Amino acid sequence: MHDDRSEVASSKGDRLDQxxxxxxxxxxxVRAIVEIGSNLxxxxxxxxxxxxxIELANARNGTLGIRESxxxxxxxxxxxxxxxxxxxxxxxxxxxxxxxxxxxxxxxAGVPTHERPIRALLAIxxxxxxxxxxxxxxxDYQPGRVFSDSEESAVRALAMAAAAAIDxxxxxxxxxxxxxxxxxxxEITTALLSGDPQTGPLQLIVNRALxxxxxxxxxxxxxxxxxxxxxxxxxxxVAATAGRYASQVIGQQVPMDGSTTGGVARRGIPxxxxxxxxxxxGFTDVGERSAIVIPLIADETVLGVIAVARQPQQAPFGSxxxxxxxxxxxxxxxxxxLAAGREHVLNQELAQAGTVEDAVHAAAEELRRRWRAxxxxxxxxxxxxxxxxxxxxxxxxxxxxxxxxxxxxxxKMLSELRxxxxxxxxxxxxxxxxxxxxxxxxxxxxWIDLAERRAFTLEDQTLLTVLAGRLGQxxxxxxxxxxxxxxxxxxxxxxxxxxxxxxxxxxxxxxxNPPLQVGGDWYDIVDLEDGRIALIVGDCVxxxxxxxxxxxxVRSACRALLFSDPSPGAALAGMDRFAAQLxxxxxxxxxxxxxxxxxGELVYSxxxxxxxxxxxxxxxxxxxxxxxxxxxxxxPNWSRPEARVTIPAGATLLLYTDGLIERRRKALDFGIxxxxxxxxxxxxxxxxxxxxxxxxxxxxxxxxxxxxxxLLYHHPGPLQLEFAADASQxxxxxxxxxxxxxxxxxxxxxxxxxxxxxxxxxANAIEHGHRQNxxxxxxxxxxxxxxxVQLTVTDNGSWKTPQPATDSTRGRGIALMRxxxxxxxxxxxxxxxxxxxTARIA
Amino acid sequence: MTTSLILDTTRSDDATLVLTAVGExxxxxxxxxxxxxxxxxxxxxxxxxxxxxxxxAIEYLDSAAINALYNLADHIHLIANPLLMRxxxxxxxxxxVTIEVPPIAPH
Numbered sequence: 001m002h003d004d005r006s007e008v009a010s011s012k013g014d015r016l017d018q019x020x021x022x023x024x025x026x027x028x029x030v031r032a033i034v035e036i037g038s039n040l041x042x043x044x045x046x047x048x049x050x051x052x053x054i055e056l057a058n059a060r061n062g063t064l065g066i067r068e069s070x071x072x073x074x075x076x077x078x079x080x081x082x083x084x085x086x087x088x089x090x091x092x093x094x095x096x097x098x099x100x101x102x103x104x105x106x107x108x109a110g111v112p113t114h115e116r117p118i119r120a121l122l123a124i125x126x127x128x129x130x131x132x133x134x135x136x137x138x139x140d141y142q143p144g145r146v147f148s149d150s151e152e153s154a155v156r157a158l159a160m161a162a163a164a165a166i167d168x169x170x171x172x173x174x175x176x177x178x179x180x181x182x183x184x185x186x187e188i189t190t191a192l193l194s195g196d197p198q199t200g201p202l203q204l205i206v207n208r209a210l211x212x213x214x215x216x217x218x219x220x221x222x223x224x225x226x227x228x229x230x231x232x233x234x235x236x237x238v239a240a241t242a243g244r245y246a247s248q249v250i251g252q253q254v255p256m257d258g259s260t261t262g263g264v265a266r267r268g269i270p271x272x273x274x275x276x277x278x279x280x281x282g283f284t285d286v287g288e289r290s291a292i293v294i295p296l297i298a299d300e301t302v303l304g305v306i307a308v309a310r311q312p313q314q315a316p317f318g319s320x321x322x323x324x325x326x327x328x329x330x331x332x333x334x335x336x337x338l339a340a341g342r343e344h345v346l347n348q349e350l351a352q353a354g355t356v357e358d359a360v361h362a363a364a365e366e367l368r369r370r371w372r373a374x375x376x377x378x379x380x381x382x383x384x385x386x387x388x389x390x391x392x393x394x395x396x397x398x399x400x401x402x403x404x405x406x407x408x409x410x411x412k413m414l415s416e417l418r419x420x421x422x423x424x425x426x427x428x429x430x431x432x433x434x435x436x437x438x439x440x441x442x443x444x445x446x447w448i449d450l451a452e453r454r455a456f457t458l459e460d461q462t463l464l465t466v467l468a469g470r471l472g473q474x475x476x477x478x479x480x481x482x483x484x485x486x487x488x489x490x491x492x493x494x495x496x497x498x499x500x501x502x503x504x505x506x507x508x509x510x511x512x513n514p515p516l517q518v519g520g521d522w523y524d525i526v527d528l529e530d531g532r533i534a535l536i537v538g539d540c541v542x543x544x545x546x547x548x549x550x551x552x553x554v555r556s557a558c559r560a561l562l563f564s565d566p567s568p569g570a571a572l573a574g575m576d577r578f579a580a581q582l583x584x585x586x587x588x589x590x591x592x593x594x595x596x597x598x599x600g601e602l603v604y605s606x607x608x609x610x611x612x613x614x615x616x617x618x619x620x621x622x623x624x625x626x627x628x629x630x631x632x633x634x635x636p637n638w639s640r641p642e643a644r645v646t647i648p649a650g651a652t653l654l655l656y657t658d659g660l661i662e663r664r665r666k667a668l669d670f671g672i673x674x675x676x677x678x679x680x681x682x683x684x685x686x687x688x689x690x691x692x693x694x695x696x697x698x699x700x701x702x703x704x705x706x707x708x709x710x711l712l713y714h715h716p717g718p719l720q721l722e723f724a725a726d727a728s729q730x731x732x733x734x735x736x737x738x739x740x741x742x743x744x745x746x747x748x749x750x751x752x753x754x755x756x757x758x759x760x761x762x763a764n765a766i767e768h769g770h771r772q773n774x775x776x777x778x779x780x781x782x783x784x785x786x787x788x789v790q791l792t793v794t795d796n797g798s799w800k801t802p803q804p805a806t807d808s809t810r811g812r813g814i815a816l817m818r819x820x821x822x823x824x825x826x827x828x829x830x831x832x833x834x835x836x837x838t839a840r841i842a
Numbered sequence: 843m844t845t846s847l848i849l850d851t852t853r854s855d856d857a858t859l860v861l862t863a864v865g866e867x868x869x870x871x872x873x874x875x876x877x878x879x880x881x882x883x884x885x886x887x888x889x890x891x892x893x894x895x896x897x898x899a900i901e902y903l904d905s906a907a908i909n910a911l912y913n914l915a916d917h918i919h920l921i922a923n924p925l926l927m928r929x930x931x932x933x934x935x936x937x938x939v940t941i942e943v944p945p946i947a948p949h
Contacts, residue, residue, distance in 0.1 A: 727870035731845040734866070734902060752902075752925045759904050763869050812933060813905035819932035
């Protein structure tokens, strides 16, 4: 509302009106101040200031002229006064403020405007942090209109509030600018890590620098000879350019001495300049303009120099900009240095890791070495659902640590890292840093506790980000290889033979072509319907993958044939026909035997295969040479003879392939007798020990050159009983054990000793182990070796050795056990009690 | 299923009281064996004589049975299958009780 009456203040009523108006003005001022301070965007804030000033002064129009550091007005925020007029107004010395009633009278030439000429003018400076920011101009063209004292005061008050609002908006803008540079730094690190071949790392750096600085040109210079020691660099070359004249500038050379860029590279200190000492065509000759020159330093080595130039009419770079760009340059330099291969140690470690777990461990070790850390934790949080809400898996190097033992604040912090952004370093306090990264099963959080409480610097953080990124990629790779290998292994093992052997057997298999775990050799152990067991060991021609694929088919065929007719001769005759049809299967050698595990009777037939070896309990050895004829698939309808032998108790049967015994310049018989000697010497070892013994004792010095199979059977096979912990089960268990001892040719006296000793252990288990748990089970296992019988009684209850004094019944029982057996070992632990008994047999 | 054990108390021709056990003695029938043993011993002792326990046809016994025999060691005389001798000896029972081994083992 415009009010002319204020100019004619004479009556009391007018004075009252004046007071009311002043009060309105005050309210208006407060509203205006609140409003201009309510936005942090500088442009919006400035527009609001102009609008509020016009309203407060009841002016027709206005403008805000903004001054550069030299004092010249460089831009205007329009409020009804056009730029040309505003520029003229800008020539007026404002000082502390200026109020003119008639501008035409004040300025001899007047201020021509497109509209009506300005008469009344109010010009109030805005001072921000002691510097002249600009001037608020308010104008009116009506004849007789002048600005009052109160209007001037209101605008002065507004100018002060405006200064604070501008200051805030500028600070905010700087923060935002700084954040942009930080984001750009991260982007560069990430891009360098991803190894995107589209844009080279240097190009990426100049592109981002150009964009962020709003500049006209950005160039990056590096030493001409990349491997030259830093102090011997004599020439820089422009290696990447962005913006204007990019293609002209690239490749130009600048001497280190006598050039601005060389000086920056040598001293490692950034500077802002508008004059370069050594010309770079297409860069320094573009015109006088502000440029910022920053060294790229990593690990105290100058990798290069970035120069960024603005357009001549743009505002020159402020010194606060130097910090922003320097930080960016440091980041970029570290990332560059790392991308150039500094992380190769970690990559090597990862390449050697066979499993994801190994890789995580190796990486944790490497991080610990890199930072000489007290401890590095690598905590895997599996994705919920895949493995349920499992406890996070902790790998700790430096100090042992488990998840449950970590203090609750540490667990909380690690969980928060998991939920935060990936590949973003977090340094909550000096001496520590954490980062989360992708793990094939979820998220991996790496936590570093430095040995000293020093700050984790920007360089440390970038390095950590780079290494974590590499680790994430490495884990993924290892995981894939791991999965492929597991798949391959599963398939290979499926081809090879049964994973679980019945008791009484031991097997060794070694392929000639690692990492392949199968070859042309195979073994098989097949439970036949009549209770007998078929044993097959064969050898297809060649080794490697081709032989393995043939072998898998031959093995399956042999199984199928045995199921339809459990006779070794018939099976081999069938395989003759099969092998003649299957490419690569001709000349396969195989020995096929069918065993009655109760009696030890063995029927066997051999197709060109080396003879099985039988070693008796007393050490006498024979080879099973009968039932032998030519290899498979060579002659149709060839007669396949069978031979029979009864394996006596305590004897060991060995089936094998020629890889075990065949040596250059050595007769086959020599190899056979060597193997027989090992079996003979080791006949009192357990079957598994014997199998390993054979593999290691017979191996040639350079390792086996061919596929090798060793299949061992000891007669009788072990006894395995499992029954309820109840006295009624004692008699049947004794009957079974008695039968097995008879098969093992244990004499009647010793049979009684074993029955009583085992009976005592079982009775103890029933009486003491299962008082509270009548549904428990007891198992009895018996294994015969050439010179002894080993028995194991296991129950899932827990009983202590009763003291003879306190419990005369079972105390005597244990004493009895100790007297009757050569060895008694009682292990009582949480899951139950196990009694191991050993009886020597003659 | 209880382990087979047949217990029979008879007077021999010379009027000795004889407890004959046939089968196997273990946890499942030890109470029956103890009871028969106690009853027969009491009877023999009341007649001022020892009880003869004939274990010739016992194919298995455990420490509970030996214990029962121990408790009445002063009042019994044993006839045992030679296969049991080792366990009767190592338990020390053979030092307290006279044990007669029949000339021909059964089975």
